[in-house]
Amino acid sequence: MSQKKQLRRKAIKIISFDVDGTLVSQAFADCVWLQGIPEAYAEEEGLSFEQAFEFVKSEYDKIGENRIEWYKIDYWLRKFGLGITREELFRKYECEIKIYEEVESVLKALTEEGFELVVSSNAATEFVDFQIHSIKKFFSRIFSATSDCGEVKKSNGFYARVCRILDVQPQEVVHTGDHWVFDFVNPRKIGINAYYLDRKRSRSREVKGEGEEFVISDLNELLDVFCR
Ligand SMILES: [Mg+2]
Known part of the structure; x- marks a missing residue:
């Protein structure tokens, strides 16, 4: 040396x-936010994935990354009234962790x-x-x-x-x-x-x-x- x-x-x-x-x-985080949450919302509200995705995405944008809520998954699960827990959502995409x-x-x-x-x-x-x-x-x-x-x-x-x-x-x-x-x-x-x-x-x-x-x-x- x-x-x-x-x-x-x-x-x-x-x-x-x-x-x-x-x-x-970035794959795991993307799956949770952009797939798991819209999917759960679609199920909850009887919407297509695309409709749910558009809605969820527009709600994310309203808050924006400069507010602390943006980063808090429990906030979003509550806001969208989803039955799925954070743990269930994470486990669903565990295989995406790279x-x-x-x-x-x-x-x-x-x-x-x-x-x-x-x-x-x-x-x-x-x-x-x-x-x-x-x-x-x-x-x-x-x-x-x-x-x-x-x-x-x-x-x-x-x-x-x-x-x-x-x-x-x-x-x-x-x-x-x-x-x-x-x-x-x-x-x-x-x-x-x-x-x-x-x-x-x-x-x-x-x-x-x-x-x-x-x-x-x-x-x-x-x-x-x-x-x-
Ligand atoms: Mg980084």
Whole structure:
């Protein structure tokens, strides 16, 4: 290991991960919101799926992603008067949960290297818990901006709060996620070492421009930076 890498490695205590699009694909959440809920509503009201979908979608849009209710599934189940419970709905789409291929081995390697791993997600805790069930053992803490902080987006204030709770300086934290603003720009504002995950980008780009060393195409690249 180079001296520079050793120094960088030593300064880091916590490695934090986003969930949707980073550890797991978006498929499960999409199924729950855009298939399960309209389907249950169609059944309840004797509508076609298309009619129910249009209605449910327009109700989602009325609330919008800037209001906290948007993220609360129990709110929507109640609002639409659905008989199905959150647990039943989640179980119905359990087979849609897809943890990205490299995730488990990367989490294992980082743990063995001595890093403490946490989750910093925008999704509600119940969604996070259910989706990462099989890899939960790797994480010491799970932070949800919406459930724990009542914030609809991961702001720099959210990241500062995470650092305070973990009792670390932002410089001792690495965060990785697939949203340019909420996973990269905002944590960087307070000094967190953020990496932007762009899974569509090809890994073998030889020449990297300025700032591009913080853009990665899969989580294995974290091992190149902090382990190997
Ligand atoms: Mg994400």
